[in-house]
Amino acid sequence: MFSLSDDTLLEVNNLNVIFHQSGSFHHAVKDVSFSIQKGEILGIVGESGSGKTVTCLSIMHLVASPPGKVSGGKMLFRKKDNSIIDLNVLPPEEIRKIRGNEIAMIFQEPMTSLNPVMKCGEQVAEAIVLHKKISFQEAKKQTIQLFEKVNLPHPEQTFEKYPHQLSGGQKQRVMIAMAMSCQPSLIIADEPTTALDVTIQKGILEELKKLKEEFNTSVIFISHDLSVISEIADRVLVMLNGSIVEQGKIEDIFYHPQHPYTKGLLACRPPLDKRLKVLPVISDFMEITDSGDIIEKPHSFDAIIKQAIVSEKERTEHLETIYKRDKLLEIKNLHTWFPINKSIFGKTQEWFKAVNGINLDIYEGETLGLVGESGCGKTTLGRTILKLVEAKEGQILYKKEEILRLKEKDFRSLRKDIQIIFQDPYSSLNPRISIGEAIMEPMEVFGIGKNKAQRKELAMELLKKVGLKESHFYRFPHEFSGGQRQRICIARTLSVQPKFVICDESVSALDVSVQAQILNLLNQLKQEFQLTYIFISHDLSVVRFMSDRIAVMNKGQIEEIGDADQIYFNPQKEYTKKLIQSIPKGRVKLKLNGDSIQL
Secondary structure (H helix, E strand, C coil): CCCCCCCEEEEEEEEEEEEEECCEEEEEEEEEEEEEECCCEEEEECCCCCCHHHHHHHHCCCCCCCCEEEECCEEEEECCCCCEEEHHHCCHHHHHHHECCCEEEECCCHHHHCCCCCCHHHHHHHHHHHHHCCCHHHHHHHHHHHHHHCCCCCHHHHHCCCHHHCCHHHHHHHHHHHHHCCCCCEEEEECCCCCCCHHHHHHHHHHHHHHHHHHCCEEEEEECCHHHHHHHCCEEEEEECCEEEEEEEHHHHHHCCCCHHHHHHHHHCCCCCCCECCCCCHHHCEEECCCCCEEECCCCHHHHHHHHECCHHHHHHHHHHHCCCCEEEEEEEEEEEEEEEECCCCCEEEEEEEEEEEEEEEECCCEEEEECCCCCCHHHHHHHHCCCCCCCEEEEEECCEECCCCCHHHHHHHHCCEEEECCCHHHHCCCCCCHHHHHHHHHHHCCCCCCHHHHHHHHHHHHHHCCCCHHHHHCCHHHCCHHHHHHHHHHHHHCCCCCEEEEECCCCCCCHHHHHHHHHHHHHHHHHHCCEEEEECCCHHHHHHHCCEEEEEECCEEEEEEEHHHHHHCCCCHHHHHHHHCCCCCCCEEEECCEEEEC
């Protein structure tokens, strides 16, 4: 007979997960113990590989065996009928009754979690029929009610749509509706807002809070972003290398972080109320020895932040210097439209106006931030500048030369000057060639380096500049982490000695600690190579850290443009205000010896 205190829903004791592969093993979760109370939202934070997702997959019996093995301890869970079971020892047929009905999970990427050949409504209704044993018609009625509850537009029509017909935020709401469908006692949300716009993210967080209030549902919310966690969670666990290094109430962790890793995670996020020269990184606070021991560095949080703060005078002088220079890029009345409805004779009857009459100037050495919700046209604008999509009308002048009218063979010489860093580094690299070859390939195309030996030498030098080793030259993309692959893509971009670089959501899917390293690297390389950036992102705090000016896009047009700090602190348009208000502000400020910093 198992026992739990009256308010406890789940208690995990000494959980271990080991993965065996190719004669070696990886201890992914090490003696993890925690509990969650009824109606509580528990945040779990940590970098990729910290064990946070594997911990929660173990609760759901979703760790594949082999190669994974869950061992040790107990996972005591209180069912709806108030009986207590040990999830660790349940047979497969019993755990299937628990999944969806008692414990549900919202995965990070809804597109890969939804069946692409099945209507969205049917997928939710299927779960209801399975667990509630009711007719499909009744399940359909309940599904439409759920779609209304999570604010999906036109619920009845959405029921009949396939996943590819919905936006990212809408697909995530379908996943939340599915998780809610049987009113489970516990919902596990695994990075449910990563790479979503701040407005959509705010909506998702609000839906989860409503669940807690209306049904006394408990939520385990996994994220690498402490600002999001501070917005939604009651308590937080901080995980590193498979272990919990710190846990407590949100206020305690944010006001008085004890572990150097927690201090580093807090510091990596661009602050909302101060401008920094460089972002702190985890290595400023600690180092991990080869034996796995953690050594805390003597640097104080206060000293690191205060040393990095940009003064008003420094900021003014920097901007004055930039805007005395020549315009590098001039965009005049640019339109990029896509046909969405054609007649039976092939004539376009309706257009999607992705870019619709944009006028924009970018100065040499400037970083222009480009923000807006998904579908606003910011990525299409970047691709139009690169001539990866064709403009319908307008002009783009690069160093006073009109580039839209250039034929491809004439534009080719400019392609080395204008480059792009994409969001997903893995899909940007050929998995069949080493990263050294990937970096040398564009050099050969544009005639950089006299021979292969010289190009190899240049590639080695670039690897060192982006924080990698010369020995990495011979490795393949799959042998690197996401952050390392993004460094490789940056090295590849720099290999052709560009002048103008478009960073298209290039850090949105990275952990905050890795993100800080990449942002610092981009700024360092900008100075060293005298680069000009367009920095595209949905994350306004990151854009403000990087940018001199910010342009806000909405429905294919520039809604507002101006100094980055002015746009951030004093937006003029309602659309911009809505974006700013959607940024997770957290409920606390981290104290710095009498001063404070808003995360």
